[in-house]
Amino acid sequence: MDIIGIGYLGFETPDLDAWREYGPQVMGFGIAPSPASDKESLYFKIDDRRHRFAFHPGKVDRLAYIGWEAMGRQAFDAAIKTFEANHVEITRGDAALCEKRGVRELIRFRDPVGYQHELFYGQKWTPRSFMPGRPHGGFLAxxxxxxxxxxxxxxxxDELEDFLTRIMGFHWYGAGAGKGRTGFFRSRLNHHTSHDIAYGHGVGRMGVxxxxxxxxxxxxxxETYDIVKKRELPMMMTLGQHTQDPHLSFYHFTPSGFAFETIAEIEPWQGDPFELNPECLSLWGHEMVGPILGPSVKTPEEVLDPEYLASKR
Ligand SMILES: [Fe+2]
Structure with missing residues (x-):
């Protein structure tokens, strides 16, 4: 599938007010106008797309959907044929949902774990429309x-890996440097970084x-690091440089209990002409100063839709 990468992410949270302050003031996000049909949700811009992050009101903090961007209509149509040929259940987003997401067309489907995904093309954008919520040099989006x-x-x-690699056409990067079983994957058209998504095995656990x-x-x-420290926000890992990508980053916890890794690319990615097997997670830094799994990682029953759970039983 000709997928560029993650176009948008949707979350549910009981604490929209925290995000309304934290998003612009800590992360430098711009607040995007909410669609007329979804006034109660909070939308963030990080570039000239209509939005990249959506926070919808919900009972628990959870990832609601991952929106993958197909290169265009032809790639989208071809992806639908591939899903159908592989008996993956897909539903087409109606006009109201496409309007909410600001895209031409979208489909919804689940991976074998149960995470909700969407595939879309043609998200609305306006050149030079991004205004950071605080002084900020912008995002590499x-x-x-x-x-x-x-x-x-x-x-x-194996079913999960097969779904990601054979059906979605993702490139298998490898298992990374972690101790547990983890798989890193990137979409076919991502030539910039080692992964767009990784799945880490946590027995009986689910969440972002x-x-x-x-x-x-x-x-x-x-500057983000300074703001996080000044506000005494919980940190997961200090500043450090990763092995698998030439990235400088640190990790801190958001109001929803998952971490944001704030990343600057130090030099272009070296690629992976052979399967890379890093000796260690980081070349320097990234001292673990908090839990590796935050409160966003819960039981499947807590993070999956009740209707979906019922259908699996
Ligand atoms: Fe990361």
Whole structure:
């Protein structure tokens, strides 16, 4: 599938007010106008797309959907044929949902773990429309997308890897440097980073572990770090440099209990002409000063839709 990367991410949260302050003031997000049909939700811009992050009111903090961007209509149509040929249940987003997401067309489907995904093309954009919520040098999004996400899966199965690699056409990066079973994957058209999504095995656990966000400069990483420290927000990992991508980053916890990894690219990614097997997670730094799994990682019963759970029983 000709997928560029993650176009948008949707979450549910009981604390929209916290995000309304935290998003612009800590992360530098711009607040996007909410669609007329979804006034109660909070939408954030990080570039010239209509939005990249949506926070919808909900009872618990959870990832609601991952929106993958197909290159265009032809890629979208071809992806639908592939899903159908592989008997993946898809539903087409109606006009009202497309309007909410600001896209031409979308489909919804689940991975074998149960996470809700969407595939879309043609999200609305306006050149030079991004205004950061605080002084900020901007995000490395645009043609790259919203960033990457690491989710926890209660069972790590061959079926999951097959779904991601054979059906969705993702490139298998490898298992990374972690101790547990983790798989890193990137979409076919991502030539910039090692992964768009990773699934980490956590027995009986589910939820988003962290979201990686690319900022334009090291200064943006440093200034975000200062703000996080000044506000005494809980940190997961201190500043450090990863092995698998030449990235400087740090991790802190958001109001929803998952972490944001704020990342500056130090140099272009080296690629992976062979399967990379990093000796260690980081070359320096990234001292673990908080839990690796925040409160956003819960039981499947807490993070999955009740209707979906009922259908699986
Ligand atoms: Fe990351």
């Amino acid at each position: 645009n043609e790259r997308g919203a960033g990457h996400v690491v989710v926890i899966t209660p069972e790590y199965t 572990q962290h979201v990686g966000l690319f900022v334009n400069s090291i200064r943006d990483v440093g």
